[in-house]
Amino acid sequence: MSTTSPSPVSPNGGGLPYRLVATDLDGTLLTGEETVSERTRAALATATGAGALHIIVTGRSAAWARPVFDEIGYAGIAVCGQGAQVYDAGAHKLLTSLTLDRRLAALAIAKIEAETGPLAVAANQDGLDGEVLAGPGYELLIGSDLPVVRVDRDELLAAPISKLYIQHAGLTDDSLAEAARRVAGDLVGVVMAGAGVVELLPLGLSKATGLAVAARRLGVRATDTIAFGDMPNDVPMFGWAAHGVAMANAHEELLAVADEITASNDEDGVALVLERLFPAR
Numbered sequence: 001m002s003t004t005s006p007s008p009v010s011p012n013g014g015g016l017p018y019r020l021v022a023t024d025l026d027g028t029l030l031t032g033e034e035t036v037s038e039r040t041r042a043a044l045a046t047a048t049g050a051g052a053l054h055i056i057v058t059g060r061s062a063a064w065a066r067p068v069f070d071e072i073g074y075a076g077i078a079v080c081g082q083g084a085q086v087y088d089a090g091a092h093k094l095l096t097s098l099t100l101d102r103r104l105a106a107l108a109i110a111k112i113e114a115e116t117g118p119l120a121v122a123a124n125q126d127g128l129d130g131e132v133l134a135g136p137g138y139e140l141l142i143g144s145d146l147p148v149v150r151v152d153r154d155e156l157l158a159a160p161i162s163k164l165y166i167q168h169a170g171l172t173d174d175s176l177a178e179a180a181r182r183v184a185g186d187l188v189g190v191v192m193a194g195a196g197v198v199e200l201l202p203l204g205l206s207k208a209t210g211l212a213v214a215a216r217r218l219g220v221r222a223t224d225t226i227a228f229g230d231m232p233n234d235v236p237m238f239g240w241a242a243h244g245v246a247m248a249n250a251h252e253e254l255l256a257v258a259d260e261i262t263a264s265n266d267e268d269g270v271a272l273v274l275e276r277l278f279p280a281r
Contacts, residue, residue: 018225231250232254
């Protein structure tokens, strides 16, 4: 693991170091002000102009990602909802959508609460415009102006969902994720995706599984792919891609498995790597 890396030789002999650039959204592609810097825009434009493809891979659902995509002018295929949704941003159309079994979700919550005590819970409804329902005590700590609907706890599982969010008043995110994985990891996937964001997913689902589906649609392979991220939910994506680049602001769990560490999201970390790999001509 290093802060710099030589430009690799294309595994396909096509003259490009990578054919697919996969970027996480929050904490990676977006700055702390939830914008994409001009330098990063230019670096991505140079990479795509050379023939590479750019795909956004985010924990946000399509409904939560769409305003950002519109703001930054992203109209390609995206992986949303931790891999549950493959979304055509230009057409505003879901290409794939997976749901979390609600009986398993309820059982997982019960097992976790038996271990940790009461949780605050929110649910992401399935579908293109699925709402995020927040139960009592759940407080959204990431993103600005992301819409949530306040409901009673018994309403969270009334309709199909893609995932649950859990919080605990006395445990850190890492401790809560570890406890949830220990007692309910045979029922659901558990991932920490950001401050205050521990998620319960369909078992086996990850950014890697969603990215693999999207990559097949795009006609590229794992060996063609460089991935950028900042949180533990990006670990599977790093394991799938040929090269994983962690931001300087990344969680220690991701830093430990990264092939390379770049500058932070507020210091054009994505651009620094892309400028090296895809120099402007």
